[in-house]
Amino acid sequence: MFSVSSLTAQKLESKGFKDYFPIAERPFLTGGSGNNEYETILLEAKPVVYYSIYNDIRSALNRDTITNGDAVYLSIQPHLRIYDENSKPVKTPSYKFFIGWQSIIKTENDNFLTAAIESGHYSNGQSKSAFNTQFADNSPESRALYDDITDDTNLAELLNRESGNFSTNLTRLSLNYRINTFDARNYMQKAHSFTLTYQLYHNRFLGAFNFGGYNPEDIDIYGKHQVEGGYEYTAHLNRWRYSITQRLYWHPDVHPSADPFRSETSLSLYPWDSDFGLMARFVFGYDDYNYRFVDSYPRFSVGFTWDWFTPFVIKPTKLQVEEN
DSSP states (O other), X not given: OOOHHHHHHHHHHHTTSSOOOSSOOOOEEEEEEOOOSSOXXXXXXXXXXXXXXXXXXHHXXXXXXXXXXXXXXXXXXXXXXXXXXXXXXBOSOEEEEEEEEEEEXXXXXXXXXXXXXXXXXXXOOOOBOTTOSSSBTTSXXXXXXXXXXXXXXXXXXXOOTTTBOOEEEEEEEEEEEEEEEEOTTSBEEEEEEEEEEEEEEESSBTTTBOSSOOOHHHHHHHOSEEEEEEEEEEEEETTEEEEEEEEEEEOTTSOTTSOOEXXXXXXXXXXXXXXXXXXXXXXXXXXXXGGGGGOBOOEEXXXXXXXXXXXXXXXXXXXXXXXX
């Protein structure tokens, strides 16, 4: 007969039959309040998925030898909104596609250090000018509109919110350090996670192929650079796991009418220590919905989320030996 502790151990071990991504964008589905002055959001979703080409992150943290773990993967990150409009409730949905690599090492204190590089494409699949519903994107008529844009122009008032194109290629470099506290079973009970990311918009796909890039006029408005910083505290309360997350974004070279800062604060609750969770979040600063970064407003929302790096049992470094 299995004891309760044996069943618990089996449950913890079973979490190994999935791929882990220490640096990841969590999917969510939310509804809430707080909108720009032109539109009202009913529902918002990021159904993010990761597909491993190779992933030994969990197994590397449990080997008899000290070794790093790696993941090579594809990630598709749609961003969808349903607006309170009868004719076209879903407008300018955006899509990010990444090819990525992550590598994780475990320190002598059983903390995790992870580095990641991701490169891909970001667009909303539209065909019209960003600031006119009649002209095709990158047409002579559309390009002429930018001649009238100055530092004092309010781009949020001019934005084509129905069919304006947003397109660029991008690369992200991230570093994460996770300070862990484990219980007697070597199962993570608490963690402090710190992440720093630099993002670059560039014209060539993967830095080499000449497609999917930006218009010269648009990149002067987007800006090329973005810096992100994040902190997350994860702990357990009875059979629930919870995470408190703060993320800050800064893109310094956007058009002067756009807010260069964004803040996201969230609380996530995972019943029975599962992957699926409940989420509440508050954001303010620039909007992250493709060309709507020219908008800035606060928003509170609640909904559902999914965790790509749930706790699992590891082998402590003191029980491992150096790899030959």
